[in-house]
Amino acid sequence: GAGVSQSPSNKVTEKGKDVELRCDPISGHTALYWYRQSLGQGLEFLIYFQGNSAPDKSGLPSDRFSAERTGGSVSTLTIQRTQQEDSAVYLCASSPFQIGETQYFGPGTRLLVL
Amino acid sequence: SQQGEEDPQALSIQEGENATMNCSYKTSINNLQWYRQNSGRGLVHLILIRSNEREKHSGRLRVTLDTSKKSSSLLITASRAADTASYFCATAPKGGGSNYKLTFGKGTLLTVNP
Numbered sequence: 001g002a003g004v005s006q007s008p009s010n011k012v013t014e015k016g017k018d019v020e021l022r023c024d025p026i027s028g029h030t031a032l033y034w035y036r037q038s039l040g041q042g043l044e045f046l047i048y049f050q051g052n053s054a055p056d057k058s059g060l061p062s063d064r065f066s067a068e069r070t071g072g073s074v075s076t077l078t079i080q081r082t083q084q085e086d087s088a089v090y091l092c093a094s095s096p097f098q099i100g101e102t103q104y105f106g107p108g109t110r111l112l113v114l
Numbered sequence: 115s116q117q118g119e120e121d122p123q124a125l126s127i128q129e130g131e132n133a134t135m136n137c138s139y140k141t142s143i144n145n146l147q148w149y150r151q152n153s154g155r156g157l158v159h160l161i162l163i164r165s166n167e168r169e170k171h172s173g174r175l176r177v178t179l180d181t182s183k184k185s186s187s188l189l190i191t192a193s194r195a196a197d198t199a200s201y202f203c204a205t206a207p208k209g210g211g212s213n214y215k216l217t218f219g220k221g222t223l224l225t226v227n228p
Contacts, residue, residue, distance in 0.1 A: 043218040
């Protein structure tokens, strides 16, 4: 059984460019989460999906950040007009329907904005 | 401030010794989880303890939870060099429909010297 996968593993971009980060959750997991981990910081919650709906987008830091999920599976986190402070590791996790339980994390995407 | 706060921030021990990490939190919880992170990448779930449990074991791991003090500890016995990693506690809040939102502390960096 495959775990959560994320792509790309690393992304270097120039300030002002848009980036898309992809997450493939564990098959059958209805809940999906995005977190951000900046250097020296803990994990910061960004957004939560249940199926294709995002009941909680409260953690998205600005309107440059958006996310969608299609087919109850793959999710894409898009950052528009990237800024240097967006540099971080972006982690995706999924869990079965019973939320509040164990979350299974992907390896993350390390984003560097020059 | 972070819901979960681990201490110490860093811990260095010799192989074979025991390692103890502590976590404090502020609000009522449904459960508390411990995760491990190697080299700043994906998190691996270690153990989950529910608010009505006081102690839980998994292999060389022992977790305690004291809800009256809002604190938890993670004990790793007979440590190995491969245990070198960052360890995070995460709390799932009680009720309110937001128990999916795990709140992570900043972690304890454990170094096990061969």
